Amino acid sequence: MSMVNVKIDGVDVSVPEHTTVLKAARKAGIDIPTLCYLEGVSGIGACRMCLVQQNGSPKMLASCVTTVTDGAEYVTNNAEIREARRVNLDLILSTHNATCFTCVRNKNCELQSLAEKLGVDTVEYEGENPEYDIDMSSPSIVRDNNKCILCRRCVAVCNNVQEVGAIGFINRGFKTKVGTEFDRGLAEGVCINCGQCIKACPVGALSERDDTQKIWDALADPDKYVVVQTAPSIRVGLGEEFGMPMGSRVTYKMAEALRRLGFDQVFDTDFSADLTIMEEGTELLKRIEDGGPFPLITSCSPGWIKFCETFYPEFNDNLSSCKSPQQMMGAVIKNYYAEQNKIDPKKIFSVSVMPCTAKKFESDRPEMNSTGLPDVDVAITTRELGRMIKQAGIDFTKLPDGKFDDVLGESTGAAAIFGATGGVMEAALRTVYEIVTGETLTDINFTAVRGTQGVKEATVKVGDLDVHVAIAHGLGNARKLLDSIKSGEKFYHFVEIMACPGGCVNGGGQPIVNAKTLMDTDPREVRAKAIYDEDEAMALRKSHENPSIKKIYEEYYGEPGSHKAHEQLHTHYTKRQKY
Numbered sequence: 001m002s003m004v005n006v007k008i009d010g011v012d013v014s015v016p017e018h019t020t021v022l023k024a025a026r027k028a029g030i031d032i033p034t035l036c037y038l039e040g041v042s043g044i045g046a047c048r049m050c051l052v053q054q055n056g057s058p059k060m061l062a063s064c065v066t067t068v069t070d071g072a073e074y075v076t077n078n079a080e081i082r083e084a085r086r087v088n089l090d091l092i093l094s095t096h097n098a099t100c101f102t103c104v105r106n107k108n109c110e111l112q113s114l115a116e117k118l119g120v121d122t123v124e125y126e127g128e129n130p131e132y133d134i135d136m137s138s139p140s141i142v143r144d145n146n147k148c149i150l151c152r153r154c155v156a157v158c159n160n161v162q163e164v165g166a167i168g169f170i171n172r173g174f175k176t177k178v179g180t181e182f183d184r185g186l187a188e189g190v191c192i193n194c195g196q197c198i199k200a201c202p203v204g205a206l207s208e209r210d211d212t213q214k215i216w217d218a219l220a221d222p223d224k225y226v227v228v229q230t231a232p233s234i235r236v237g238l239g240e241e242f243g244m245p246m247g248s249r250v251t252y253k254m255a256e257a258l259r260r261l262g263f264d265q266v267f268d269t270d271f272s273a274d275l276t277i278m279e280e281g282t283e284l285l286k287r288i289e290d291g292g293p294f295p296l297i298t299s300c301s302p303g304w305i306k307f308c309e310t311f312y313p314e315f316n317d318n319l320s321s322c323k324s325p326q327q328m329m330g331a332v333i334k335n336y337y338a339e340q341n342k343i344d345p346k347k348i349f350s351v352s353v354m355p356c357t358a359k360k361f362e363s364d365r366p367e368m369n370s371t372g373l374p375d376v377d378v379a380i381t382t383r384e385l386g387r388m389i390k391q392a393g394i395d396f397t398k399l400p401d402g403k404f405d406d407v408l409g410e411s412t413g414a415a416a417i418f419g420a421t422g423g424v425m426e427a428a429l430r431t432v433y434e435i436v437t438g439e440t441l442t443d444i445n446f447t448a449v450r451g452t453q454g455v456k457e458a459t460v461k462v463g464d465l466d467v468h469v470a471i472a473h474g475l476g477n478a479r480k481l482l483d484s485i486k487s488g489e490k491f492y493h494f495v496e497i498m499a500c501p502g503g504c505v506n507g508g509g510q511p512i513v514n515a516k517t518l519m520d521t522d523p524r525e526v527r528a529k530a531i532y533d534e535d536e537a538m539a540l541r542k543s544h545e546n547p548s549i550k551k552i553y554e555e556y557y558g559e560p561g562s563h564k565a566h567e568q569l570h571t572h573y574t575k576r577q578k579y
Helices: 021-027 079-093 110-117 153-161 196-200 212-219 232-236 238-242 251-261 269-290 302-311 313-318 325-340 358-364 382-391 413-419 423-437 475-486 523-537 547-557 563-569
Strands: 003-008 011-016 051-054 060-062 073-075 141-143 167-170 177-180 206-208 225-230 265-268 348-354 378-381 455-462 465-473 494-498
Touching: 003 021, 011 021, 021 073, 051 079, 079 110, 153 167, 153 196, 153 475, 196 206, 212 225, 212 348, 212 378, 212 382, 225 251, 225 269, 225 325, 232 238, 232 251, 232 269, 232 382, 232 413, 232 523, 238 382, 251 265, 251 382, 265 269, 269 325, 269 413, 269 423, 269 547, 269 563, 302 313, 302 358, 302 475, 302 494, 325 348, 325 358, 325 547, 325 563, 348 358, 348 382, 358 378, 378 382, 413 423, 413 523, 423 455, 423 465, 423 494, 455 475, 465 475, 475 494, 547 563
Parallel strands: 003 073, 225 265, 225 348, 348 378, 465 494
Antiparallel strands: 003 011, 051 060, 051 073, 141 206, 167 177, 455 465
16 A cells, blocks of 8 residues: 655654545544544535645645645644634534534534634624424434534435435525425435434434433333333443443443333343344244245344335345344233233333334334234433433442343343344354254354444355355445345345444444544444453353243243244334335
8 A cells, every 4th residue: 555645734644645634634643623524424525624724825625535645734723724614613603503501412512512622602693594393203313404504414324324315405505404305204205214314413403202201201100010121232332421431331230220210120122132033043944944035134123124115125025024122022021021920011111222213113113012002112212311310310330230130131142242233143143053953052153244344244054054144234235235135146044134334333322422533433343342242241142041031932932933922023014115
């Protein structure tokens, strides 16, 4: 790789050719402010915050899209540059609905931080402030164009990374805004509820629908029996909401916090992840026996499911009929648990804490009602749980370790890795291999299916059969994988697809990481490492070894894939219209 030598603010630095001035400055220890730039997603030079000058020229360049020239000298900080940035920021603020104190992004807003950093404490310009209706049509995502700064990051992630195209720019000039197909509500188009747009947004123009008041009301109702379940990724994300280092494992602090919030029972979605492996593994083995249809595709990611139903309905028969772990746990709570404890399911209020905004949509699906009631009454995100803990006055970092309640709180390491891309595949392979061969795996770490490569492939020897598997994360990668299967170019027995890049650890409901941090740190890798560390620390690491899973089949379901299991733990899919 050819290297070029440049000088930035008098600092010599050597970087690969085609490196942007922005990244070269970072290597030199110089922080250039940005707003529209988002690592790996968007770099268009629209906001003009990252202006620099080259070789003494008065012309200003956007450093996020300007590549370095060998021998050039760049200035990132002088009176002229500071004034240009301040004026540009002032103009953005002049049309921004700056209700900071009541904004969900208060103290975690890149625009707010930039104003502080650049010393903008008054807005000199009075811009026109059009009033937009807040789009509340989606069960997952709230759009408030009154706060939008037209940075284009949400559009870039939806169109270029996820390749969904639910949002884009409409109108021109001062009337330009982010809109949907035919300028309808978000729920009326092709949005798959993944929430990656929320994480891309630097301000409060996009946020998850806040359902926490429903939970507070249920907790205050003496006639409600309120239970909660927590997904694998929450335990490696929640700590960030309280200033803890990224990837901190807070599994048992989280359990204690939930108990102090007043939940009657604190369960772990990891239990139903183990249950999912038993049902899905059985489904895979049945398809292998019957000769297809292949591939069997995992059904744990509701954003992916809606994407498939909308854009690739011809693959609906390939989707596993298994409900996701969230919905399986909801069904188990209102059936098995209710019967065992003689509780009327109508009195149970079932809450899930998920890393995913699409789980809100999933819990609303009419198919998810094994008792005639919703399997899950309310799904909230990691961020919403963080707000609840703060509202309750709980000092999270000082909590002692708590515990989950039996039986639905016992799990294995295989369940924990559901949070990382490739984790469902690896968990399934651990169990399917031992069931088919009757042998104990000497090394249960299927490292070939790990990592953040967009599409991963592997062939695993299971008995006499070579099982061909593939993993994709991020829906742009899912498109590539599905198109290769449709064309006949590729053949697989088993495929895992997760809607969010990196899997659930990087879900749309996880803590928001600012653009500056993303230039140096990949949350997908840091949180995934914590997930695999959780797995390594578990006494049991295979789903079929979970004693509580054995117990629930012995006492209630009989065997994986039984008639009762299908009635409660499986579902069906539908072709969706795009508009």
